[in-house]
Amino acid sequence: MKLALVFNPFKYKIHEENILIVQKYFGLFPPLSLAWVAAIAEQAGHEVIIIDSRTLRLSKKETLKRLNLFKPDIMGFMMTTYMFPDTLEWIRYLKNNLNIPVVIGGYNLRVYPRESVSFSEIDFGVLEHAYYTIPALFKELVKENPNFDNVPGLVYKKNKKVIVTPHFQKIDFNKFPNPARHLLSNELYAEFPTERKNFTVMVTSLGCPYNCRFCEAGNTNYNARSPEIVINEIEECYYKYNIREIDFFDYEFTCDRERVLKICNLIKERNINISWACRSRVDTVDKVLLEKMKEAGCSRIYFGLESGVQEILDKVGKGVTVKQISNIIDICGDLKIKTLGFFLIGAPGDTKEIIKKTVKFAMGLNLEYVQFSKCLAKPLTSLWEDLISKTGVDYWKEWVLGRETDRVLPRPWTELTNDDIDKLTKWAYIKYYSRPLFIVRALLNLKSFVEFKRKLFAYIDMCFFQKNIAVKDEDFLAYNENVGLLSKIKISGYIRKLKLYFKKNRKSLKNK
């Protein structure tokens, strides 16, 4: 089978947890979920391409052209709840033109499997991981009379009814092949704090055993790849794709202390000169572990700090103290590990005064970056369950079904209005990033001109172009620093168009 996986661009949403300028500069990341699916399909003997239309800034039409060249038997898309309509729009356009089966997968399938596959343009959904489902599905698809009942974890339609088949197999993350980065333009990716290129993201564990009320991953089975498999993927990134900076996107990278120590030792033993970042809690690291991580190239840690007020930390079920936060951020500072703090604005119990205290607390810590996110009732969180029982409506289900518009969700857990939350979030960013000493230190720490440009533009946009209250932006485009490379792609396209024009109009031009 020939499988084409498409990663479409997505627009800014009013219901997002991030304000627009943060979303714009968040970064261009490899479509990792699709790269896993591609690797799994290749391992089963299929031919695959990934078209990253978001990063390459390809329109639907340009993407269709590429697909026509490849001539796929089936197309695949990754679905998140929030961007479901954007991807559906792309599926509709491409399916109308190619008329081949469409398979979807991704986090939203775990939340709303039946709703996701209810659309006529979508033929199949992968409920969980692609590992067992995709090879079994493709095996059936090549048969004259396919029978999908025995494909594990498949969502499909039979006589107009949506069927979900059981998935009994245990997922062993160690068995997964490494994501198919050979199908990606690895030199194009960067996130906001990226210092070295090529840059990539890695996921080395699934799930998180903690139970924060605002997070989808809370209390999900922790399933980690072994240190040997992780180092094998790091080496592949380093030698095969010239990757020099890796961001581990695991929900909680330092969950298993021994595993992290082993990974660090292996990086040192094999002499791999990479800088890396990860996401952690302040209660799963300590001085000794942080020292080992630093020695192995850890240059940045993203901590979910959430609030500077103990009462709020307790209300969101964080399970850490304000003191633990200050202590760990100080240790990271001493070790010269850069830290980014994620904070919530509009969390349960938040008031204007509490948010001001949180911002003051953030400014008092030795952090390199902060991210202030608007607290949101995301699907599968306890905030979401509470909202459904209060309002009687599951907004996200209606959104996926196309029966809800993009609007702000109620936040009954705080006295703050949504407008207050928008304004306070913008205020928090400007207050935090406008301190003269902070700016001087950031300038001294810069590693390249592209990094300087990215950060300067983001600062100017935040101060002058961020609206006080979230509004739609139909022209939304993620910041893309590959202008040179992309314009080369665009110019060659333009020349091709000119040639076509002359070819078509040769006669009339001659007469003139």
Ligand code: B12
């Ligand atoms: C890397 C990443 C990104 C990258 C790349 C996109 C990607 N997913 O590849 C970037 C930064 C671009 C990104 C963007 C966004 N992301 Co993201 N992302 C992740 C992250 C951290 C890792 C994905 C991963 O590789 N996981 C490991 C692999 C093995 O698991 P997997 O992704 O679930 O994929 C398996 C199955 O789901 C299935 N599958 C997945 N896709 C497909 C597609 C097909 C065709 C098939 C057959 C199967 C299949 O097979 C895969 C292999 O077994 C996850 C969190 C996480 N740790 O998983 C969030 C996550 C998927 N993202 C999330 C969100 C919210 C977003 C954004 C909306 C953020 C934003 N506001 O911009 C956007 C939306 C993008 C979009 N197009 O819709 C949520 C989704 C929640 C939801 N309810 O849908 C997650 C779960 C994080 C979270 N807890 O909030 N993301």
